[in-house]
Amino acid sequence: MEKIKTYYIETMRKLIAIRETELFISKKYEEGFFRCPVHLAIGHEAVPSAIFSLYEENRFAFSYHRSHHHFLACGASPEELLYELAGLSKGCCHGHGGSHHLRNEKVGFLGSTPIISGTIPVAVGYSHGLKLKNIRGRVFVFSGDTIAEEGLFHESLNAASLYQLPITFVIEDNGLSCFTPSRDRQGHSGYEFIARSFNIPYFSVDGSSIENCLSNLIEHKDLTDKNLGPTMIHATVFRPYEHCGYQIEDTVDWRNISENWPKLDPLHNADAEFSNTKYCDDKTRLEFSKMAQETINRCNEALKVIKKELRS
Ligand SMILES: Cc1ncc(C[n+]2csc(CCOP(=O)(O)OP(=O)(O)O)c2C)c(N)n1
Ligand SMILES: [Mg+2]
Numbered sequence: 001m002e003k004i005k006t007y008y009i010e011t012m013r014k015l016i017a018i019r020e021t022e023l024f025i026s027k028k029y030e031e032g033f034f035r036c037p038v039h040l041a042i043g044h045e046a047v048p049s050a051i052f053s054l055y056e057e058n059r060f061a062f063s064y065h066r067s068h069h070h071f072l073a074c075g076a077s078p079e080e081l082l083y084e085l086a087g088l089s090k091g092c093c094h095g096h097g098g099s100h101h102l103r104n105e106k107v108g109f110l111g112s113t114p115i116i117s118g119t120i121p122v123a124v125g126y127s128h129g130l131k132l133k134n135i136r137g138r139v140f141v142f143s144g145d146t147i148a149e150e151g152l153f154h155e156s157l158n159a160a161s162l163y164q165l166p167i168t169f170v171i172e173d174n175g176l177s178c179f180t181p182s183r184d185r186q187g188h189s190g191y192e193f194i195a196r197s198f199n200i201p202y203f204s205v206d207g208s209s210i211e212n213c214l215s216n217l218i219e220h221k222d223l224t225d226k227n228l229g230p231t232m233i234h235a236t237v238f239r240p241y242e243h244c245g246y247q248i249e250d251t252v253d254w255r256n257i258s259e260n261w262p263k264l265d266p267l268h269n270a271d272a273e274f275s276n277t278k279y280c281d282d283k284t285r286l287e288f289s290k291m292a293q294e295t296i297n298r299c300n301e302a303l304k305v306i307k308k309e310l311r312s
Contacts, residue, residue, distance in 0.1 A: 001277065004214045007053045008279040011210050012270060014049035016288055018069045019267055020295035021078040024303075025068075025085065029246035033306050034085040036098030040241045041069035044172050046266035047205065047235045048073035050213040051140060051170070054221050058137035060108045060126060062119040065100055066172070067112035070142050075107035078295060079302045086306040117143070117150035120169075124156045127167035131228075138166045138224060145173035148188055160230035161198040168224070169200075169232045172207065174239040179252065195232040207237035208264040211273050238264035 022040045029038065044066065052059070052073045063070040068081060076092060084091030085099055092104050100114040110126065113119055123141035130137050147153045153169075160167050171191055175182050188194060195202035203220045206212040213235070224231060240261040242249045249257060262268035274280055280288075 003218050004211060005277075005279050007050065007214050007218075008210060008273075009284060010053040011046070011049045011214060012280070012288060013291060014053060014073050015045045015210070015267060015270075016292050017078065017295050018045045018049065018072045020292050021072060021081065021299060022068060024078075024296060024299040025082070026241070026246040028303060033303065033310060034082075034099075035087045036085060036100070037244050038068075038085065038099045038246060039066040039244050040246065041066050042241050043239045043261070043265065044174070044207065044237045045069045045073075046210050046213050047170065047172060047207045047233075047237065048142070050205075050210060050217050051233075054214075054217055055138060055140070058135075060110050060123075060130075060137060060139045062110055062123040062126070062139065062141040063102070063112035064116065064119065064143045064147075065112070065114035066144065067102055067142070068099070070112070071102045071104065071109050074104070074109040076102075076104045076109055078299055080104065082299060082302040082306065086310065088306060088309055090305075116146055117152040117156075120147070120150075120156045121152055124159050124165060124167060127160070127165040127230075128163060131163065131165055136166075136228075138168060138228075140168045140170055142170045142172060144177070145171060145175065145182060146177040146185070147171060148191065148194060149177075149185060154194075157194070157198040157200060157230070157232075161200055164229040166224075166228045167230050168220075169230070171232070171234045172237050173234060174237050176239065176243070178243045191232065191234040195234075198230075200229075201227075201231045203231065203233045205233060205235045207235040208266050209269050209273070210266055211277075211279075213266075240265075 022042050048070045061070055061074050080092040087095040089095050103111045123139050127139040192202045203216050205216045238260050240257050
């Protein structure tokens, strides 16, 4: 518990900043200043927040179409994300990439692309480079649960295992590929089976609980501090928003959104985790609400800049 406590507050800080930025995008999207489709990460935030609280240095990230949370959890600012969505030259990719192509080398976020499995072999190659140059570090490559339906994923696991590369494959499993549930798409026996068949250590985490994420990821870190080979983290998460869009997905009955949300919301569950434990005191809780407001203020200021630039 002591170890979890050390990282809990930093994880919460990241999670709150991501959540408020994503909610801001969702609320302002209709105004028309964000000029690209968005895949919001609401519900997915706890996993990268916990990972990058534990791995602060010498770690590199690659991501997929749902990547705002990875980008921000690495330490990129909400402003450079919002400017990018608005197509401004101040954006992290000078406004050319939009939501799907984010990058900020300074914080170790080396790129996201929307083609499923697109960044996986690139991340494997990067981790191979680290190994060849004797640089101690770890690459985290994020993907959705659809990744096992792509051949490149299996080839990449094979290369990572064969060459014992310092890479972690993180699968954020929301059980969906757009509208199609896993059971209608996947013939394999699950991610644990896939990892084991490539002799890759496997970790399972519950993305609806920061406590669960941290306790499993601390074990993961204990292993990767000693063992520089590949690992897989399989995280279950719930996505209440549309696959691509800015609204809660309330038109699809079979997903039981009102039954599952906020039950599976890591931020909602953090409240219970605070009451049952001593992860943080009342003063820190107050700080969290101030932090949330600060993020909203920063987003509002960024939107003013966007409006001004787009009108000029
Ligand atoms: C190679 C490829 N095939 C199909 C698509 C179309 N596509 C875009 S997002 C998506 C669903 C992805 O689901 P998942 O990887 O589980 O991520 P999630 O959106 O659930 O986070 C699909 C099929 C694509 N982008 N790339
Ligand atoms: Mg999915």
